[in-house]
Amino acid sequence: MANLMAQACERCWKRKQRCDRRRPVCQQCxxxxxxxxxxxxxxxxxxxxxASQFSYIEGLKQRIRxxxxxxxxxxxxxxxxQASTAPKAPVPGSGLEPGPTAHQTASRASIQAxxxxxxxxxxxxxxxEQHPAHLQARPFLSFQTLFRAAAxxxxxxxxxxxxxxxxLTGPLGDFYLGLLRCGVQMDAFDTRRHFERYLDVxxxxxxxxxxxxxxxxxxVVSQSQTAGxxxxxxxxxxxxxxxxxxxxxxxILLTPxxxxxxxxxxxxxxxxxQHLPRVAVSAGELExxxxxxxxxxxxxxxxxxxxxxxxxGLALSRCLSAGMHHVRVSDPLSDDDEKRGCSRxxxxxxxxxxxxxxxxxxxxxxxxxxxxxxxPPSNSSPDHDLGPFHDNIIQCARLLRDARRHPxxxxxxxxxxxxxxxxxxxxxxxxxxTQSALLDGVWGRLCCGALxxxxxxxxxxQRSPENAMVTSFARTRFxxxxxALDEQHSTQSFSFMGCDxxxxxxxxxxxxxxxxxxxxxxxxxxxxxxxxxxxxIAERFxxxxxxREVLEQLAVLVAQGERAAEVEWVRLERDLERSAVPIxxxxxxxxxxxxxxxxxxxxxx
Numbered sequence: 001m002a003n004l005m006a007q008a009c010e011r012c013w014k015r016k017q018r019c020d021r022r023r024p025v026c027q028q029c030x031x032x033x034x035x036x037x038x039x040x041x042x043x044x045x046x047x048x049x050x051a052s053q054f055s056y057i058e059g060l061k062q063r064i065r066x067x068x069x070x071x072x073x074x075x076x077x078x079x080x081x082q083a084s085t086a087p088k089a090p091v092p093g094s095g096l097e098p099g100p101t102a103h104q105t106a107s108r109a110s111i112q113a114x115x116x117x118x119x120x121x122x123x124x125x126x127x128x129e130q131h132p133a134h135l136q137a138r139p140f141l142s143f144q145t146l147f148r149a150a151a152x153x154x155x156x157x158x159x160x161x162x163x164x165x166x167x168l169t170g171p172l173g174d175f176y177l178g179l180l181r182c183g184v185q186m187d188a189f190d191t192r193r194h195f196e197r198y199l200d201v202x203x204x205x206x207x208x209x210x211x212x213x214x215x216x217x218x219x220v221v222s223q224s225q226t227a228g229x230x231x232x233x234x235x236x237x238x239x240x241x242x243x244x245x246x247x248x249x250x251x252i253l254l255t256p257x258x259x260x261x262x263x264x265x266x267x268x269x270x271x272x273x274q275h276l277p278r279v280a281v282s283a284g285e286l287e288x289x290x291x292x293x294x295x296x297x298x299x300x301x302x303x304x305x306x307x308x309x310x311x312x313g314l315a316l317s318r319c320l321s322a323g324m325h326h327v328r329v330s331d332p333l334s335d336d337d338e339k340r341g342c343s344r345x346x347x348x349x350x351x352x353x354x355x356x357x358x359x360x361x362x363x364x365x366x367x368x369x370x371x372x373x374x375x376p377p378s379n380s381s382p383d384h385d386l387g388p389f390h391d392n393i394i395q396c397a398r399l400l401r402d403a404r405r406h407p408x409x410x411x412x413x414x415x416x417x418x419x420x421x422x423x424x425x426x427x428x429x430x431x432x433x434t435q436s437a438l439l440d441g442v443w444g445r446l447c448c449g450a451l452x453x454x455x456x457x458x459x460x461x462q463r464s465p466e467n468a469m470v471t472s473f474a475r476t477r478f479x480x481x482x483x484a485l486d487e488q489h490s491t492q493s494f495s496f497m498g499c500d501x502x503x504x505x506x507x508x509x510x511x512x513x514x515x516x517x518x519x520x521x522x523x524x525x526x527x528x529x530x531x532x533x534x535x536x537i538a539e540r541f542x543x544x545x546x547x548r549e550v551l552e553q554l555a556v557l558v559a560q561g562e563r564a565a566e567v568e569w570v571r572l573e574r575d576l577e578r579s580a581v582p583i584x585x586x587x588x589x590x591x592x593x594x595x596x597x598x599x600x601x602x603x604x605x
Contacts, residue, residue, distance in 0.1 A: 010037040016313065016365055143314075144277040150310035151273045151295070158308055158360055158498045158541065159581050167266050167304035179267045180274075186225050186248065192218075194251030194258070195244070201254045201494070202247075202297055205442045207390055208290050208348045209243075209341070218244050238278045239287040245272040246294040253301040256492045266304045269295070273306070285322035286341050289315055293349060300356075300497045303540050308498065312349075312356055316365045319349055325366065327373045343373050347394055354397035355442070358404075358449040359499030361584050368401060392425050393443060400450040407457040414454045415470045422447055422477070444481045445503065451477055452506055455514075456586045471514050478507040479526060486529055489536055501537045501544035502581060504530050508551055512558045513590040527555040546580040558594070569595060 005021040012019035012028055020027045029036035154163040167176050195218050199211055221244040224233040234241050249268035252261050272295065280288050292315035299305030319325070324346040327339050350366065357364045375394060399421060403414040425443075451474040458467050482504070488494050508530035511523045534548035553572050557564045572591070576583045 005038050007039055010039050011035075013039055016317070017363070018367065143280055143318075146310075147273075147276060147280075147314060150314060151276075151306035153307035153310065154303060159502075159543070165304055165306065167270060176263075176267055176270055179263070180270060184245070184268060184271050186222060186244075189261075189264075191222075191248050194248050194255050196251070197255045198247040198251035202250055205390075205393065206293070206297060206348045206352060208293055208345050214243065214247065218247070234275065238275050239283040239291055242272045242275050242279055242291050243294060245269070245275075246291070246298055250294070250298045250301065253298075253495045262302075266302065269298055269302070269305055285318055285324075286338065286345060289319050289322070289324070289345055289349070292318065293345065293352065296352065296356075300499065301495045301540075303498070303542075308356060309360065309362070312353060313365060316349055316353060319346055320366065320370075325371045325373055346373060347375060347390070351390075351393045351397045351446075354400055355445060355449075356499060358400060358453070359445070359497075359503050361502070361582070364401060364404075368398070368405075393446065395421060395425075396443060396446040396450065400446055400453060403450050403453040403457070407453075411454050411457045411467070411470055414450070414457070415473070418447070418450050418454065419473060444477075444484060445500075448477060448481050448503065448507060452503075452510070452586075455510060456584075471510075475511060475514070478511060482507060482526060482529060482533070485533055489533065496533075496537045496540070498537070498541040498544075501534055501541060501547055502584075504533050504537070505547040505551055506584060506587065509554065509587045509590060512554060513594045524555060524559055527551065527558075531555070543580040546575075546578075550575055550579055550583070554591070 003023050005019075005023060005026075007013070008019035008021060009026050009029060011034055012026065017028060023038070025036040152165055152168055154165045166172050199214065203209075203211060203214070217240045220237075221230075221233065221241055224230045230241075245268045249265040249272070252258050252265040272291075276288075276291060276295075279291055292311060295305065296308060296311040296315055299308040299311055305311075322342070324342040327342045327346070350371075353365050356362075375391075399414070399418055402409075403418070406414075454470060455474055458470065485496070485500070485504070489496075508527050511526050531548055531551055534544055534551065538544040538548060550572070553568075553575065557568055557572060560568075569591075576588065576591075
């Protein structure tokens with residue numbers, strides 16, 4: 001432990017990736033032959049001294065205050081100048097002090113240099129003298145530039161962000177630009193209905209702020225629209241206006257029979273994107289993170305909301321730089337609102353990061369070992385008593401992360417933990433049916449994601465009795481979740497998320513390729529249901545069409561079994577490689593294993 005850096009190296013920290021922190025070069029930098037620079041910690045944490053266990057940013061600020069205090073106590077240059085104008089011969093009793101020695105001047109200069117370095121470190125930037133050689137030629141991007149790039153990317157393919165947003169280019173771009181020039185008029189229709197939908201649906205799963213607080217903000221924004229003072233409110237409280245805009249826009253996408261109003265939802269989201277740079281400058285870190293998180297949730301349901309992955313990364317970057325993952329909340333019911341809000345917002349981001357990263361088969365943006373803030377108890381949400389729901393989502397996210405990070409513990413270890421949690425997780429008795437449906441949807445996505453991680457640790461062969469128990473339980477949960485999504489589509493109760501496409505595809509592949517031969521008729525029916533769901537999801541997110549085409553070919557080949565021609569399997573492999581959405585390695589392994597065992601299986605039948 002003595003040979004480890006105090007934190008991740010500069011390259012790993014900038015790329016938001018794991019770092020083993022070994023000196024002098026970490027393993028990640030060694031693999032790519034990149035220079036490894038140790039980040040400046042700026043404060044020493046003494047485990048025996050509780051006062052020294054601040055967050056990283058708070059520790060830097062405390063060190064700066066101590067240095068400023070010591071500088072203020074040292075002789076000032078004005079006193080030295082007064083001493084230089086005095087007679088050269090010392091006058092007895094005059095009280096003049098001797099001039100500064102070389103040691104004092106050097107000490108003062110070093111203190112000022114360290115203060116400047118700590119200030120830059122607190123802002124997570126390099127100082128002028130500390131620029132590594134390989135970074136000197138690269139201009140540093142501001143937060144506004146990064147946000148515009150993330151918001152301007154198209155979300156039609158959540159796995160890639162190499163195309164602009166359709167709402168910013170072409171005929172649609174001109175259309176929305178004209179709407180923005182006309183101004184946002186929230187009193188043009190019943191926005192209250194869609195705002196209530198957001199409170200009852202999205203805020204229930206990710207309670208980043210209190211329901212009453214957001215309701216008061218909606219009343220203030222609506223009154224300013226009626227009184228004609230919307231511009232003044234936008235200038236004084238941009239975060240308040242932005243949160244209401246995004247909440248109404250998300251509520252429109254979650255309201256049944258409101259497809260004709262999606263253009264207005266996109267206009268509200270684009271207006272919010274224009275106001276976020278002002279929020280980042282004038283508002284605090286908590287409000288900025290809340291706005292970014294709401295935009296990330298909106299992008300899950302719309303292809304015009306920007307890159308979900310990059311918006312989530314920006315939100316987590318601001319969250320970590322503010323030290324929200326180190327907030328100490330002694331009493332959630334009596335502590336100050338700032339700490340309670342930071343803790344609440346962080347755990348919402350934690351669950352959202354788990355959901356998005358698992359659905360897209362990407363690494364988590366935040367690691368559990370970096371978290372020191374306690375998880376909020378179930379009684380910490382006074383608004384509609386949403387604590388137990390949010391606590392269940394966080395617990396499921398923790399189990400999912402543990403299954404991915406520690407596959408060496410064994411599939412049975414993670415399976416029994418997950419099954420026990422699913423069977424004993426409480427249900428909220430006061431939630432309406434619509435709220436329970438969405439909660440089961442978000443909770444079901446996390447549960448199915450955890451079971452997919454458990455199955456991936458089994459390998460392509462599942463012939464042992466223990467593995468058969470795991471696959472049987474997983475199939476049951478997959479079938480229940482697919483039926484719930486199909487019911488959601490039939491009743492038009494909620495919109496699908498973009499990340500649902502890849503998750504539905506992975507579950508359909510598991511059902512097709514892991515079912516025994518007598519049960520493949522049921523699996524074929526479920527595969528056709530999954531194909532219909534992918535067709536619906538592809539209406540908003542066009543890249544999902546490639547998953548639908550691959551699944552159609554796979555269902556036909558599995559149905560043919562031994563009669564399938566080898567050239568058809570080769571064509572399927574080629575389509576897997578060319579898919580617009582990267583196909584998980586687990587699916588490739590299952591297909592190879594199925595091709596090996598299919599002839600023997602059919603001869604036995």
